[in-house]
Amino acid sequence: MALVSGYHHLTMSTHGVQEDYDFYTKGLGLYSIKRTVLFDGVIPVYHLYYGSPAGDASTIITTFPFKKPGIFGRRGTNQSRTIMQSIPVGAADFWVDRLNGMGIPAVKGERFGLIRVSFAHPCGIPHELVENPDDTRTPIANPAQGVSGAHGIRGIYGGAVAVMDAGTMEEFLEHGMQFRREGSDDRGSMWIVPEDNGLHSALEIVIDRDSPQGTWTLAGGTIHHLAFNTGNEENQYALKARLEGMGYTDVSEQKDRNYFKSMYMRSPGGALFELAWTVPEGWAKDEPADAIGKSLVFPPWFEDRRAEMEAGLEPAQF
Template sequence: MAHLDGSHHVTLSVGPAQEDVDFHVGTLGMRFIKRTVLFDGSTPIYHLYYSNAAGDPSAVVTTFPFRQAGLLGRRGTNQAREVLLAVPAGSLDYWSARLTERHVDVADAEVLGRRRLLLRHPCGVEYALVGVDGDPRAGWTGGGVPAEHAIHGIHGVGVHVANPENMVEFTAQHMFAKDLVEEGDRVALQIGAADRGGAVELVVNRTDDPGTWRYGEGTIHHFAWNAETLQNQDELKFAIEGAGYTDISELKDRKYFKSVYVRSPGGALFELAVTHPEGGWTCDESPKELGSAFQLPEQFESRRVELLDQLEPIDI
């Protein structure tokens, strides 16, 4: 039976590569697990990966640093807007102090009956640290954040929409969303288990202009859901296409996972991802060595020297 096991990863278009590393590794204390390049197009752009201790599906944030290419995005409605990360419920005071010490503006909020901290990536993308209980995913402590405070992984995604009805229908019928809750201008649903990063929060936004869907600094490009197996992924794609959502891609091999992309009726680009059965993150590096070398897919290996000359140097 077709299903989704929560989230897989979220991918953003950000600014300078070093600024992005400093934010995710230095400020948030996440584990740097992969440095490679964007597969699509001919312009060399880094693809950087950050995660929790184990690199769990549902715990990976990936980024395309687009400052070097000079391509800007526009945040708006009908677009994924908020990266929601899960932290231990009792750690928010620690995080408020840590962020403030690092000159990150942070605000305290209660949303859907749960405390969270609101902040922004240096490029402007909105983040929230959501306090949760009972999350078994292990945070990374190598970045200086104690285990009792470290980020578990993804909590979910906030999608801004002019009207939420079509997205509620789409996620409920084709992504198995359940447990609908409404609070003010926010409609929340859950895809998969609560500790797998599957929260979807639809924020009614009729004020902003539509945001950009292409690559561009300062925006979320896509949010990936864990389809677990290639057979399940194919069944999901078949059902979504059969319902008339034909803005959906063919299977793409991203080396570490295999992907199908679909434009949701709320504007957010969703990905149905399956970790590559031949190794995932460890197909080219051991678990202890993750992120230590510049990895390239075979089709770009002949351009290694050229790409290294063109891409900005980064210090992890």
């Protein structure tokens, strides 16, 4: 039995707060589903969540805008490289026209037989919208931003990971994570992420032996981690035990992320993976279910520092 069912979320360290918020909500038509702060360390940095109106697990993109602290990273190899989201078949031309019209250079291409639109976040992180015929999720319509159900993003398609040594990473994906190889090309390989309700997400490997080692810390302009959904705590601990039993012993202890519980591990290819499951209260743990993402919320352990942290956050209009 697969212990993972699809992605939970994808997380980046970006630059400016306003450009980040506008890119995902006004550009890509996603909804703000949570505004909080970085739970680790003491630097006052926003943690912004975007996705479907209800914040469904397989739709969530999250960011840490690091412009104000002035911490910037290096994109390179042995690091997650590309954020990928799924769109309906035939929607690529709409997105090429829309993004270019908004001043976001976008081009249409293909890999593994799938049409995709390539562009970049304002901080430079590569993004792709992939026409996925196997994805049956309802597209995210956002009429206020000019995105209809015919073209809207369905959710996460996956991520691309750049590696120097494909063999060790592929062994980990197949035997550790229980992913299935779907194809290979001269650049790398494509792996299917198990799903409870059908095939609609993947992880792509890009062999890169020329770029410098990418940054692994929380630093602007880089992807921090790819999070996979274990569905519940039992599967999470079972996967931790499976990986540790195979010798992948750097799986972290469980961390409380308020809305979900997480474990982290550095994959052999360098990309940081998260194993996550949503707690029963979900996004409504600290906001009304019909008003998630409307206010700035803090985890209980930061409430006594709220004023200090709010003063340190980069100003933005949400």
